[in-house]
Amino acid sequence: MNETVNAWLDAHLPDMIADIKALCAINSVEGEPEDGKPFGDGPYQSLNKALELAKNYGFAVTNYDNYVGTADYDQDLPRTLDILCHTDVVPAGEGWTVTDPFNVIEKDGRLYGRGVSDDKGPLVAALYAMRALKENGVKLKKGVRFIMGANEETGSHDIAHYYATEPEAEMTFSPDANFPIINIEKGQFKGILSKDCAEDKTLPRVLSLDAGIAFNAVPQKAVIRFEGLDIDANQNILDDVAAQCEVKIEKTGDDELTIIGHSAHASTPEDGRNAGLAAMILISKLPLYPSEMQKTVSQIPKLFPYGVTDGSGIGIKMADEDSHDLTCTLDLYHVDPTHAEFTFDARTPVMATKENCEAVAAKTVQDAGFDWSTPGMIPPHVVPKDSDFVQKLLASYEAVTGKKGECIAIGGGTYVHELKNGVAFGAVFDGVDTRMHGADEFFDLDNLLTAAKIYADAIVRLCA
Template sequence: MEKSIKTWLAEHEEEFVKDLGRLIAIDSVQGETKPGAPFGEGPKKALEEALSLCEGYGFSVNNMENYVGTADLDAKLPRSLDILAHLDVVPAGEGWEITEPFKMLEKDGIVYGRGVSDDKGPMLAGLYAMRAVKELGYPLKKGIRMIMGTNEETGSKDLEYYYAREKAGEMSFTPDAEFPIINVEKGQFRGTIFKKRGKEESSLLSLKAGIAVNAVPQKAVLVFSALGEEEFQAAKQAVEEQCQVKIGKNGNEVTVIGTSAHAATPYLGKNAGLAAVILATKLPSIGAELKQDLEHLLELFPYGKTDGSGLGIKMEDKESKDLTCTLDIYAIDGEELRFTYDSRVPICATEENCVNTARKNVEAKGFQFETKGMIPPHYVPSDSPFVQNLLSVYEKVTGLKGECLAIGGGTYVHDVENGVAFGAVLPDVDTRMHGADEWIKVKDLLLAAEIYGEAILALCQ
């Protein structure tokens, strides 16, 4: 072969950036469902634009009712490798300073705009890898398909539609995360614990914290019928020292400010809800019965422990590491106490050692328990030829050490058999995905394209 994939990509850098600008210019945030536009006009337009690019590259394309589009490198070959990417984006949000969200800017080798790193830029890297292999004339024995979705950010109904009609390839990867490889995505186990409130006299009228079950609450608010200053100050000092939160009082309303974190990494946060519960237990005026209930809650969810040990579900395994658990929604009023937690569970988690054990321990503390059960973990063995080939290519192209990663969140391939997340963001690089001034280096996108091109050769020749 006269020319390498790396050289071909370098020669097509200007065209790559131009094509990316065409995609970024489309506001593909989910909109109103309309006939022919299941996720709104924006995602539909982005898919049409991407398929237009693919046709121009010489790929065989198919638009599946504007849910998903596909591009096959050689439709005559038996399909083997699927690359899953998405064209929808999160809302622009506020705080953009370098450029407008849907007006891509290239400056000093960096591109800015909503979707440059999540996931239009990585999708284009995958397409350019396919294009390089095609135009350089590498012979292949197996087929490669790019699957372009339009609903990853708000539910992945696009993939439900697709896989109800098409089989998955023998191997799949998504360029919608980071390198080296994510081969384990923990399962999810959420539960709600609740009980009716007793009739005793209590100064605590309500306690509320949490805005999403998958986020450690940053703020909690307690409302009292009356709260003495001396009683409050003694409790405040003790809780601030113990929990490293800030507590303020305005009349009979108390606000606790902690630090939010994703439920997949709850140990990075300071749980304002739990701190508020601790504060309440230190106030004699809340009453003995409520105090006991809240103490039982703290036994199930001790402050600073995010390993599920209070529920009796602490566990770990070599591939997916340890379980995490965080109590994130709090609602106490005059009638009821109700709390909801989020747990990310490793491969070794089962109905028996996780769901049944948590139920038993919650009910033993006098609470009732509700759960929809456990979403199973996703796992592709690290020693599989597929994963080992990808790691080898990553190391060869980048010179960096390849390793398998386990995460508490989910990626686009969570429900895809033999699917892993593979790039496109390099390790320890924060491209401000979902934030203002989202960015990525052009050379990093081209490096990802080179990795994907070499992976195609390693897997499909």
Template sequence: MDYRKEIEGFMDAHRDEMIEDICTLCRINSEKKPYVEGKPYGEGTFEALNAALTMAEGYGFSINNYDNYVGTADLNDKERQLDILAHLDVVPAGEGWVETAPFEPVVKDGKLYGRGTADDKGPAVAALYAMRAVKELGIPLSKNVRLILGTDEECGSSDIEYYYGREKEAPMTFSPDAEFPVINIEKGRLEGHFNASFQASEAVPRLVKVEAGIKANVVPGKAKAVVEGVDLATLEGTAREVEAGTGVSFGFEGNFPVIQITAQGDGAHASTPQEGRNALTALLLYLTRLPLAQCPQMDAVGALVELFPHGDTCGKAAGIAMEDELSGSLTLAFSMLTVSSDSLEGVFDSRCPICSNEDNVLKAVKKNMAAKGLTLENETMVPPHHVDGNSHFVRTLLAVYEEYTGLKGSCESTGGGTYVHHLENGVAFGAALPGTDNHMHGADEFAVVDELLVSAKIFAQVIVELCS
């Protein structure tokens, strides 16, 4: 039986209710925080998870809380056929919000603004409403679908490791944590942690410190340094030169001889570093243009500029640029750095195509960094993930997507790893339509309300197709 008319009617009738449920979750700052007893990722994730489970239970679903790491909602008590894997944690709010405060969601011009609206609370609630539609419409199923709600996707997915240490994965899994149509290839990842030590120097003019970055998977939109012994006229003149070449601006605070420099660029997700303007790489370039005294510290800064020059988002200077036909090019984002008088610690985030491996990426960049006095700490990297695009599962997802959107379905590759990366038959599916830039991980994150609604319709139809 064709249930499209019933599904569309249900979703349209519950549109406002669904948006309000999303707002309820998005008002909670669920950024990961330090462990406290009973709350593995802090108060915010605990609050968001329990709010979502209360919501699901209120709609008649059987819920389970896995020690506040993960929560689940089951549509029925039959054999599991499909898992929908979403998350309730968010990246830090960051700065630069204009349309609304990060945790005060608001609808403007058909867009729902707020941290988590697109990544991933909005899609999670859309999946919940898909299950609600199937349940309340009384559509008969022979198999079960489970909504899995995690709380540590942004910082390593230890929550899902905890969950799958206790539960088997379903035969099919999709995560509404990317965009349509279907992402069946996820690049591998090297989150490179490195360090260097050197002899401190008191010679002036000098670099006192550098501090940049908020998360490994976020291109830094802001970076700061403190210098001593450089006059403001020189700082401003150099700033004009570097800004002209990078598009990153520089501001100054304090009084001579000690002045703080703030580089202001544009943040982006580390999987698409070319979409941002990296304030950190621009700041390092700027520092090497200042008349600072030569010392081991500045030699190390110069080495970083050589390995990770501003604008090089493909790892060419680091010696790991590569690409293949299915998954595209390797990307690299220099995302975090602290520099003191006698040491530095940094992180870069590289998303690696199917042709990558530990020999041609990890060992290669480790060797090239060592040659410049930098120690890469990593011993392993995350391999690429690939699900057959001709499988019944993927073909069904594409067919339903085409039916509800009128758009051509296809399999895609991404550098943004999702929860399904380590699952045998897991893909990313939704919840944004192609071409929608929802500022994920940036300021003024938003989800298009109509896209959330059609996503819920699509998810409901997928449940019917795969679990009947």
């Protein structure tokens, strides 16, 4: 039967490509809510297009108030397996070179366009796995429901709406990440350092420093405005810091410097060049008047040393065997003559607790002279690697790819973070950067086809 199903998928690759192109042509970035369109017109159109595809494939579909759509393999079977995907995308952004982001093209064995790898391509791959089984007469003993959300990228309010009325299935996997399997998603811990000082107008001084646009992203850009500083006379310091931190430092005004680094997600801060931290190092080295504010912010590079992402500066370095190292990155910065505020994002291993993580960070920050606040710790998500569910998914991956399957722990959160027995299962091969969320996002056609075959095999193992 596997050979028959796989041959069907090979023969229908052109149809898969056409359906991905049609789905990705819809700009499904969240917009203003409208009557009957909770996330705007784009997500509404994309969700209903996906439902149309599923209905045309012969599945019974249901629309949950345009938050979520479902397609059932056989409504008479007891619901056992949910497959969870999403139809919304992040904004196109700038820098596309291969194609217009919403005009998917095929080039050199790849599809290029916004959403092809996150998550419309994987959605079609998984839906075609179900279609291949159905059209080849595969009888299941347990039910499979395909769930399509419209708001994963900006809050997952779609899934909250769905699960408010529907129970979780016994098992859930989401083709919205990487193969082989992500069974552990680290916890999250956000902390805010702040300090108020009386204004000291003695020159030279910093008038403002701002960096970062989100607490969960390494800042790419920092802007510093000075008063009374001869920037040109300190070019050697600028050059030294630029070389040390591997960033660009440009004079963008008579009294203004802009630092350009490289952004990265907070779950992998080691991939970035933190422009905010580079700015803090720079102002600690420039000949500025040692005001209370200047002395305070000069503590930041000690608490968060440049290039050190293990949390050791604030005393929370830790690791365990399955979920590996804690990561920590300082991502939001604001300094003016009377107020400084900084926000860090730590991704915590399973061993992290309020006592060994939150309390330690709070004491270290307060001892350095900062006020402290936190919304608290978000617990990790763990599905046991030796569970029958995980082992069968790994068996499918190994059977189709011929590669050894293993469980992965990540610092980011996936669509299944709140589900008791949910894992992320593909669809992108581990180690491949498909530029999701960036310009020239792509999905390899051989990856697309192999993922569909893995999903078909997994459905059979779990439900037949």
